Amino acid sequence: MATSEWGGHIGPILAATPPGWLLGRSDTLRDNVAELATTWPLQALGILAEVERWQRPLIERAVMAAREAGLSWAEIGNALGISRQSAHERFRNVAPSKPPA
Numbered sequence: 001m002a003t004s005e006w007g008g009h010i011g012p013i014l015a016a017t018p019p020g021w022l023l024g025r026s027d028t029l030r031d032n033v034a035e036l037a038t039t040w041p042l043q044a045l046g047i048l049a050e051v052e053r054w055q056r057p058l059i060e061r062a063v064m065a066a067r068e069a070g071l072s073w074a075e076i077g078n079a080l081g082i083s084r085q086s087a088h089e090r091f092r093n094v095a096p097s098k099p100p101a
Contacts, residue, residue, distance in 0.1 A: 073088040
């Protein structure tokens with residue numbers, strides 16, 4: 001019983017935790033851009049603009065996939081580090097309000 005309860009608690013956390021190898025690459029990119037910003041700020045701005053161009057469509061695609069998989073706005077908000085209401089307000093036009101039955 002305790003094991004199944006633990007699985008119920010840890011399952012959603014593990015499902016929303018990005019793989020370590022990808023987090024490592026993300027940290028490296030962040031650190032490199034931060035360093036670049038101090039010595040070559042215009043190059044850093046160029047990189048950040050490029051990241052901004054592709055990250056929004058990827059977030060929208062992931063939100064749409066999450067909704068199509070039946071995940072709630074609360075689960076999506078939790079994965080994004082925002083509230084359920086904020087997730088719904090931000091992405092309601094991207095993904096259906098009610099997941100498919």
